[in-house]
Amino acid sequence: MADTIIEVKNLKKAFGTHEVLTDINFDVHKGEVVSIIGRSGSGKSTLLRNINLLEEPTGGDILFHGKSVLSGDFDLPHYRAAVGMVFQQFNLFNNLTVLQNVVTPQTTVLKRDAASAKTHALELLKQVGMDPFINAKPDQLSGGQKQRVAIARAVAMDPEVLLFDEPTSALDPEMVDDVLNAMKALADTGLTMIVVTHEMQFAKDVSDRVVFMNEGVIAEAGTPAEIFDHPSEVVTQEFLKRYL
Ligand code: ADP
Numbered sequence: 001m002a003d004t005i006i007e008v009k010n011l012k013k014a015f016g017t018h019e020v021l022t023d024i025n026f027d028v029h030k031g032e033v034v035s036i037i038g039r040s041g042s043g044k045s046t047l048l049r050n051i052n053l054l055e056e057p058t059g060g061d062i063l064f065h066g067k068s069v070l071s072g073d074f075d076l077p078h079y080r081a082a083v084g085m086v087f088q089q090f091n092l093f094n095n096l097t098v099l100q101n102v103v104t105p106q107t108t109v110l111k112r113d114a115a116s117a118k119t120h121a122l123e124l125l126k127q128v129g130m131d132p133f134i135n136a137k138p139d140q141l142s143g144g145q146k147q148r149v150a151i152a153r154a155v156a157m158d159p160e161v162l163l164f165d166e167p168t169s170a171l172d173p174e175m176v177d178d179v180l181n182a183m184k185a186l187a188d189t190g191l192t193m194i195v196v197t198h199e200m201q202f203a204k205d206v207s208d209r210v211v212f213m214n215e216g217v218i219a220e221a222g223t224p225a226e227i228f229d230h231p232s233e234v235v236t237q238e239f240l241k242r243y244l
């Protein structure tokens, strides 16, 4: 497919003798939202961390626009800038203000001039509803507010793909919707997203495709209707029962 951004091919990851990802295959196309669901320990975070090369695969390959990210001549700095990540624990710089958190990576990593980095930051902070807090420090914010800043910071880098690893799992329940709404708004802009989540309603409403992981393999993948309304595998049915 012409607009394929990432292809994961026969991906394996072992820690010592413990094989955590067994044989993972899936593609991500431009503009798609792919949700990854599955039990704790099934390998979801490890899959994301292999895709963005925080971890090195022990087998198989990952192609970015058709080129192996593991090949010697691959442009890794470009790839790292193109694949953003939003973490469960926000990872904001606590000594910087909200605005500086979103401006600084643009000026240091992308070498953007300060004025355009600031314009871009303000626009994105407004989009996630955090423009009233630009001069606050992270420790003055709630978890949901911090996560919205972290999302603005990731988007400010103009990623081609944005990975989310359980972005709402560390939040108090009343803050979850603000973050999910910010993510939905991003999806509506056409951003390509891979989202590990336990928010089944979000996965159902916002995803183009849903991947169900179980014990290091993709047990089942399909449209939200296929996975949520007519799961074909017993393991998927059993997993989803807990959310109905
Ligand atoms: P999930 O995100 O679905 O909860 P993880 O990818 O975090 O699952 O973990 C999958 C398995 O890999 C677990 O058994 C976990 O203990 C193991 N694992 C993850 N990271 C490491 C690591 N750095 N070293 C050893 N084992 C790990």
Ligand code: MG
Pocket (backbone or CB within 6 Å): 044, 045, 046, 165, 166
């Ligand atoms: Mg995880």
